[in-house]
Every structure is written in C-alpha cells, then in structure tokens.
Amino acid sequence: MRQPSAGEALSAALSAEYAAIYAYGRIGVRLTGAPRDAARQAEAAHRNRRDTLVVQLSTAGGVVPPDRAGYALPFPVTDRASALRLAAEVEERTAAHWRAALASTTGADRDQALAALVEYAVRATRWRKTAGLTPLTVPFPGRPT
Amino acid sequence: MVDEALGLAAAYKASATAHPDLADRLGPIAEAHTAHATELARVIGVALPSTVAAAPTDPANDPAGALAALRRLEKTAQQSATAACAAAPAERAALLGSITAARATHQEALK
Numbered sequence: 001m002r003q004p005s006a007g008e009a010l011s012a013a014l015s016a017e018y019a020a021i022y023a024y025g026r027i028g029v030r031l032t033g034a035p036r037d038a039a040r041q042a043e044a045a046h047r048n049r050r051d052t053l054v055v056q057l058s059t060a061g062g063v064v065p066p067d068r069a070g071y072a073l074p075f076p077v078t079d080r081a082s083a084l085r086l087a088a089e090v091e092e093r094t095a096a097h098w099r100a101a102l103a104s105t106t107g108a109d110r111d112q113a114l115a116a117l118v119e120y121a122v123r124a125t126r127w128r129k130t131a132g133l134t135p136l137t138v139p140f141p142g143r144p145t
Numbered sequence: 146m147v148d149e150a151l152g153l154a155a156a157y158k159a160s161a162t163a164h165p166d167l168a169d170r171l172g173p174i175a176e177a178h179t180a181h182a183t184e185l186a187r188v189i190g191v192a193l194p195s196t197v198a199a200a201p202t203d204p205a206n207d208p209a210g211a212l213a214a215l216r217r218l219e220k221t222a223q224q225s226a227t228a229a230c231a232a233a234p235a236e237r238a239a240l241l242g243s244i245t246a247a248r249a250t251h252q253e254a255l256k
Contacts, residue, residue: 003235095246102230102238114230114242118223121246125253136254139177140184141246143239 006109007062009101010053013116014064016097017050019071023090026073030083035130039087042123046094049116084131091124092142099142117142146229149222150182150244151194156218160204160211167208171215174251181244188237212255219255223248 004012024043031039057064077083098116105113121141128136157175161168186193204211226248230241 099239099242099246102242103235105238110231110238114227114245117242118246118249122249122253125250129254135173137174137177137247137250139180139247140240140243141250143243 004104006104007060009104010057011063011065013097013101014050014053016094017046018067020046020090020094021050022071023073023086026077027083027087030077030080084127088124088127088131091120091127095120095142096144147182147185149225150178150185153218153222154178156215160215163204164208164211177247184240188240216252216255219248219251
C-alpha cells in the first residue's frame with residue numbers, strides 16, 4: 001500500500017475531526033452533569049484541531065476537504081449509555097487518523113500528530129471509565145483492528 | 146525500548162502478585178507491555194530476550210503506593226517513547242506512537 005503524503009494524511013485527519021465534532025453534537029444532548037462538561041471540552045478540542053488543520057492545509061496550498069451537513073454514526077445515540085459508548089469510539093477513531101499521519105510527517109508536524117493521538121487515546125479511556133466499560137485501555141491505541 | 150517494555154511488564158506482574166486484589170486491573174496492562182516488546186522486537190528485527198526482565202524495585206506494601214509507583218514508571222516510559230517516536234524512521238513511527246499513547250492511557254487507568 002502506498003504511503004499517503006503528509007497533506008493527504010492531514011486532510012484525512014481533518015475529515016475525522018469534522019465527523020467527531022458532528023458526533024459530539026449528538027452525544028452532548030444525551031448527557032448531564034460532569035460527563036456533559038467533559039463532552040463540551042472534548043468537542044472544543046476537536047474544533048481547535050479542525051481550525052489549526054484548515055489554516056495549515058490552506059497555507060501549504062493543499063486541498064482543504066469540505067465539511068458535510070451530516071455524518072453516519074456507527075449506531076444510534078438514544079440514551080446516556082449509547083452516548084458514552086459513541087464518545088469512546090469517536091476518540092479512538094480520530095486517534096487512528098492522527099496515528100496514520102505519523103509515518104508521513106517529521107519534526108513539528110509529527111509532534112502535533114503524536115500529541116493528538118495521545119490526547120484522544122487518553123480521552124477514550126476516560127469515556128470508558130465513565131461508561132463502566134472494560135477493558136479501559138487497548139494495547140495499541142489508534143491501530144486499525 | 147524492548148527492555149523497557151519488558152521491565153514494565155515485570156513491574157506490573159510483581160505488583161499483581163503482591164496485591165491480588167489489583168490483579169484484574171494490572172493483568173491486561175502487563176499483557177499490553179509484553180505485546181509492545183514483542184512487536185518492537187519484530188520490527189527492529191531482534192530476538193525477544195529470553196531472560197525475564199526483573200521488576201526495577203519491589204512493589205510497595207500498600208495497594209495505593211503500588212499504583213502510584215506504576216504511574217510514575219509509566220510517565221517516565223511515556224517520555225522515552227515520545228522521544229523515540231520523534232526520532233523514528235517512517236516505518237516505525239506509528240508503532241512508537243501507539244506505544245506512547247498506551248503508556249499515557251495506562252496512567253489514566255491506574256487513577
């Protein structure tokens with residue numbers, strides 16, 4: 001399989017960030033209290049990364065993929081339990097896109113990808129803890145299964 | 146990095162033996178470190194050391210102290226994995242990134 005270029009990998013990460021922001025809109029309304037606050041903070045983190053990527057890709061003259069009106073969710077979000085499960089999955093999926101950007105980047109760009117991978121993997125673990133899901137961790141965060 | 150991962154696995158096993166109540170929590174993390182060592186040895190092209198790495202220190206007598214010591218080990222190990230990922234050739238960067246992230250999630254799971 002051909003190694004994607006840094007621009008392609010970051011474009012894919014941006015599309016994943018769009019989808020994560022959309023998902024958190026559906027997740028937040030099913031939560032209350034501390035988990036709701038945590039969802040708001042998570043959504044803000046994904047928005048920040050989205051904004052950074054849009055600037056980064058357009059400055060580099062690359063293709064900035066457009067956001068879409070909606071994204072397919074892997075399962076319906078109908079209550080607290082399904083919202084927490086989706087939050088853990090969103091973090092794990094977004095982490096996977098940043099992990100995929102590691103090979104094609106170096107220096108500050110790789111540091112940026114690693115920071116996102118670590119942050120999202122830790123947040124996935126926190127969501128599993130809140131949801132009472134086990135195991136709390138996966139052996140290789142972000143690795144395709 | 147291979148030795149470090151095996152040392153972490155050994156530290157978890159020693160703590161699980163000293164504190165059987167923690168075994169369910171520590172077991173999967175010990176297995177993750179062993180899996181990291183195995184995968185690293187495979188991509189580097191070296192044999193996995195056959196001698197079992199010793200835990201760096203004896204686990205604390207109280208469970209909370211043992212967990213705190215493991216968190217400190219993971220934090221140090223996360224830093225060395227971060228440096229290794231930054232310096233890695235393209236073909237190893239993703240694996241080292243996953244190992245860095247795993248060590249961060251272990252600290253969260255031990256809280």
